[in-house]
Amino acid sequence: MSDQDDNKEKHLEQVVQDIMFQVVSVLNSYGITDVKAGNLMRLLGTSEEDCTQFDDKVMFIQGDHLEMRDVIPGEDQLQIMADTSKKLH
Numbered sequence: 001m002s003d004q005d006d007n008k009e010k011h012l013e014q015v016v017q018d019i020m021f022q023v024v025s026v027l028n029s030y031g032i033t034d035v036k037a038g039n040l041m042r043l044l045g046t047s048e049e050d051c052t053q054f055d056d057k058v059m060f061i062q063g064d065h066l067e068m069r070d071v072i073p074g075e076d077q078l079q080i081m082a083d084t085s086k087k088l089h
Contacts, residue, residue, distance in 0.1 A: 019044065021066045024059055034058040037068055 023043065024035050038055035042048070057068050 016044065017066065020059065021061070024061055024066060028061055034060050036071070 020040055023040060027035055035058065036055060037057035037059050038051040038053075040059055041051045041054060056071050058071050059066055059068050061067070
């Protein structure tokens with residue numbers, strides 16, 4: 001891989017990370033603090049095969065960057081209790 005190709009790949013990787021951060025930020029403003037990584041990847045058009053590898057991971061904002069951790073068993077039920085008075089539309 002040439003230096004130019006490597007730079008393009010790094011740039012695209014940064015663009016995708018920025019988009020993911022913005023999506024999680026919007027959801028965060030509506031009380032959704034943890035977003036399943038596989039679902040976020042599906043939203044961005046990643047193949048189903050790749051997404052399923054991340055279905056047990058959660059993305060969340062830590063400071064000014066995006067972090068990923070394992071899903072805690074039973075955690076999905078807690079998300080249902082999020083403030084539903086705010087609407088995304």
